[in-house]
Amino acid sequence: MKEIRTIEFKDDILYLIDQRKLPGKYEIFQCRDYRDVDFAIKDMVVRGAPAIGATAAYGVVLAAREFLTEEKDSFFTKMEEALNTLNNSRPTAVNLMWAIKRMKDLIEENKELSVESIYEEIKKEADIIFTEDIETNKSMAKHGNEIIGKGYTILTHCNTGALATVGYGTALGVVREAHYTGKDIFVYADETRPRLQGGRLTAWELVQEEIPSKLIADNVAATLIRDGEIDVILVGADRIATNGDTANKIGTFMLSVIAKAYNVPFYIVAPTTTIDFDIETGKEIEIEERDASEVTHIDGVRIAPEGIEVYNPAFDVTPWENISGIITEKGIVRAPYKENILSLRR
Ligand code: MRU
Numbered sequence: 001m002k003e004i005r006t007i008e009f010k011d012d013i014l015y016l017i018d019q020r021k022l023p024g025k026y027e028i029f030q031c032r033d034y035r036d037v038d039f040a041i042k043d044m045v046v047r048g049a050p051a052i053g054a055t056a057a058y059g060v061v062l063a064a065r066e067f068l069t070e071e072k073d074s075f076f077t078k079m080e081e082a083l084n085t086l087n088n089s090r091p092t093a094v095n096l097m098w099a100i101k102r103m104k105d106l107i108e109e110n111k112e113l114s115v116e117s118i119y120e121e122i123k124k125e126a127d128i129i130f131t132e133d134i135e136t137n138k139s140m141a142k143h144g145n146e147i148i149g150k151g152y153t154i155l156t157h158c159n160t161g162a163l164a165t166v167g168y169g170t171a172l173g174v175v176r177e178a179h180y181t182g183k184d185i186f187v188y189a190d191e192t193r194p195r196l197q198g199g200r201l202t203a204w205e206l207v208q209e210e211i212p213s214k215l216i217a218d219n220v221a222a223t224l225i226r227d228g229e230i231d232v233i234l235v236g237a238d239r240i241a242t243n244g245d246t247a248n249k250i251g252t253f254m255l256s257v258i259a260k261a262y263n264v265p266f267y268i269v270a271p272t273t274t275i276d277f278d279i280e281t282g283k284e285i286e287i288e289e290r291d292a293s294e295v296t297h298i299d300g301v302r303i304a305p306e307g308i309e310v311y312n313p314a315f316d317v318t319p320w321e322n323i324s325g326i327i328t329e330k331g332i333v334r335a336p337y338k339e340n341i342l343s344l345r346r
Contacts, residue, residue, distance in 0.1 A: 004162035023204040034063040041089035048164020053095030057126040064119040093238040133166035136329040144174030152231040158249035159201035160236035171234040171269040187213035194294040237270035244320030244337030245282025256322035265324040282317035
């Protein structure tokens, strides 16, 4: 198995694989302060809910490092500003807010310590978030593999692999596990317009790992599902409400409707850090709208006429009724979601 290092923190620099450039170029983007991290999340140098969370945690480390020589009061004021900036870098993936809150609570618990010691604690915590993410993904992969039969054909959407996490992946982590445990699987990867995370990133990971697969235009999925070519659909999540409604990459909802119409199992694979225990339904999830140029241009080349207006939501919400189960690191959660999701709270 090839190891993909999406995020690496060394000598006070955060190194990120620049996902805007893949698969054409493999380049590393360096973040030297929290403003670079804010930019990297906003501009999607790094993307995918768990990867954004871990990246933001190191953004907090870089902020604390920058303000190390400040008086304590000023340190807290500047940290507050940095935490708010990072918290607002993208709105939908709750792993970001989860990581920032974890750091905020840690700073509060250690406020009597010296600035130097608080910095040390923050750095330790970011390393824990980093390590936990890989462990969580591996355990989700094991649970998920239980529902994968020998010779299954799996359909997936967006990129949920090592690139979307610290390592291994969520839905693509289950695919990896199934492949390496000899399940003899085949994968169809949606290209995922408009940012093409499937065509550029999932396809890149599948090729790296030599997992038997084909890339399809998003419009092909319905035909494959109707024709009985798909055994299971596995997707990730950016935010899950306590009733099971799930926000994920735009197009996920449409897939879930088709899956339900043709009785194809539709699973979400996500760590419990993607559950927003503060909201009851998907209606409360803020859906990010991104720049029109993502739709009017491909690789900088205009494909739509000047003057056309664009609607470009980056995510949609799949209602719990369309979801067969949510695969987490603690096991597979099924309906009744409300009861079963709340029991996952740490
Ligand atoms: O806009 P992106 O690329 O950050 O969206 C990513 C997704 O929607 C993924 O499916 C989701 O974050 C889960 S990936 C582990």
